[in-house]
Amino acid sequence: MNFVSIDFETANEKRHSPCAVGLVVANEHEIIDEYYSLINPITEFRSYNTYIHGITEDDVADAPTFAELWPTLNKYLMNNLVVAHNASFDMSVIRHTLDYFKLPYPSMDYLCTVKISQRIWPKLTNHKLNTLASHHGIIFEHHHALEDARVAAKVFMKAMEEYPSDSMDTFLEKCNLTKGKIYEHGYTAPKTKSASRNRKIYFK
Template identity: 65%
Template structure:
């Protein structure tokens, strides 16, 4: 089953200021397609954000705006399973950018690889993307949108492998994780269900 991993970088603290996007199409075993583009956010660049990703205003002067690039992004996202690390951020970039441009939401399911990592590798000190990349030996130029999307895809693939699941659906059932969803009039986030620990059996003699 193919899924789509996505990552945005933003020009400032506003979620509707994407300045770069990376997309990776993958299945349980391999990466099958990649896409990267700068985006003209049509707004200012915060020095803090520049220090994070290194993108400046001059880099995006000739880039497409979000509304111009959206038809291309929609072909990757609409009707598919989308994953992102800390997905609440990337999904809010999509929603708030669409709201700003008065564009209808696509229909898509989504998962958060940060939450998946917490369930699969609970012993780790933290579950940041760079920590996971280092732990699993994945190369990463952090805060490059394409590289972040690629590592998020690999995190999901490794989680499926570690659970010895034959599909994403089987893996989600084993982990007790439900998908989030974006739809025309709203959204709801993915959920990680708590698993109940069995009470110890009391023996009477």
């Protein structure tokens, strides 16, 4: 079951200001491929954002714009299952930036590792990426797009180890979750399904 993990960093509070992207292709057993690029957001940087991720306007001066990078990103994302930690943020970056550049949406399914982690490890104090990394003994550089994407991929792999399944649909059924979707002209968010009284709950 191959999937693609993605993470963006942004130059400011606007969702169409990505300044870095990290992508990790993996399956339930191993990481297969990785991709990282800085992005020239063609807009100003806020000091707070730079404080978080360390990327400055000088760093991205010669970097490709999102529109220039999109054909490469689209090859990773189109018709694939995509995961992200706090996926609502990363998916909104994709949608808002595509809207900004007047580019068509890809067709893809996506999942949020926050929601998955809340289902599988409900007793953690929180489900932030650094908390999950610490819980699983993963050392990483937080707020670096590729490192964050790699940790999200590893967390998803750990989740699939907890609930071994012969298909993604079976895994999601165990988690009582549904996939989100991005498609031309719109999107639907991943949802948490209420467990039936007669349905076994798979918390551990």
